[in-house]
Amino acid sequence: xxxxxxxxxxxxxxxxxxxxxxxxxxxxxxxxxxxxxxxxxxxxxxxxxxxxxxxxxxxxxxxxxxxxxxxxxxxxxxxxxxxxxxxxxxxxxxxxxxxxxxxxxxxxxxxxxxxxxxxxxxxxxxxxxxxxxxxxxxxxxxxxxxxxxxxxxxxxxxxxxxxxxxxxxxxxxxxxxxxxxxxxxxxxxxxxxxxx
Numbered sequence: 602x603x604x605x606x607x608x609x610x611x612x613x614x615x616x617x618x619x620x621x622x623x624x625x626x627x628x629x630x631x632x633x634x635x636x637x638x639x640x641x642x643x644x645x646x647x648x649x650x651x652x653x654x655x656x657x658x659x660x661x662x663x664x665x666x667x668x669x670x671x672x673x674x675x676x677x678x679x680x681x682x683x684x685x686x687x688x689x690x691x692x693x694x695x696x697x698x699x700x701x702x703x704x705x706x707x708x709x710x711x712x713x714x715x716x717x718x719x720x721x722x723x724x725x726x727x728x729x730x731x732x733x734x735x736x737x738x739x740x741x742x743x744x745x746x747x748x749x750x751x752x753x754x755x756x757x758x759x760x761x762x763x764x765x766x767x768x769x770x771x772x773x774x775x776x777x778x779x780x781x782x783x784x785x786x787x788x789x790x791x792x793x794x795x796x797x
Contacts, residue, residue: 609635661730663706663723664691677703682730683739684755686710686748690741690779697788702739705730710742710751722751728758737765739794743778756797767794 605613609631616627634642658664659671665688666672673691681702685691691704709722719725731738738759742748756766770793782790 605631658688662704663708663726664688664704674703677701679703679734680736681739682727682735682737683741684727684752685741685779686743686751687780693780693782693787694741694791696784697791699788699791702737707742707751710745710747711754712747719754724755727755731759731762731764735762735764737767739791740766740768740797741779752797760797766797768797770794 604610612631612634613624613627616622616630617624619627622630634645637645655667656665657667657669659666659669659674661670661674664671664673668675678701682705683694683700683702684705684707685694686707686709688706691706694700694704705723705727707722707724707727709717711717711719711722738755740752740755742752752768756768759766769790779787
């Protein structure tokens with residue numbers, strides 16, 4: 602990578618902090634920002650600052666929002682809860698336009714090897730939501746070993762309440778992340794989900 606003056610190097614270093622952005626992509630992003638007009642660059646920077654200032658986490662579901670509770674929790678059918686690992690997974694499901702229930706973002710999965718236990722993800726908050734209104738919990742964690750273990754743990758607990766528990770059906774390949782599934786595959790997985 603060529604040596605740039607410090608302000609450009611600093612910008613490149615900031616872009617490399619983004620997931621999936623290597624040094625060449627960061628360099629391309631930095632040079633793109635430099636080619637913007639001053640007005641465009643200020644608008645770009647302001648959008649980043651505003652997002653950090655205005656976006657929070659919904660106190661009910663854990664998804665990103667600019668109002669608490671979020672729009673989904675305020676307006677959707679609370680009888681079905683779709684449990685996902687991360688907020689980005691909510692976006693993947695919402696792209697389908699087929700799901701009309703609410704969500705619960707765990708903020709990770711159980712992983713004893715990394716020291717992530719029940720109290721490190723939003724399990725207690727999920728279990729508190731299991732009132733008389735909830736008729737189904739859809740487990741939409743990733744198909745990794747940790748995602749499967751977390752889904753099994755949740756299913757065992759939820760079944761004690763007599764609530765239907767389903768898991769997304771085959772169609773999402775083992776080891777893949779929900780956010781990268783194409784819409785056809787994700788739609789098929791939702792349509793063919795199975796009871797646990």
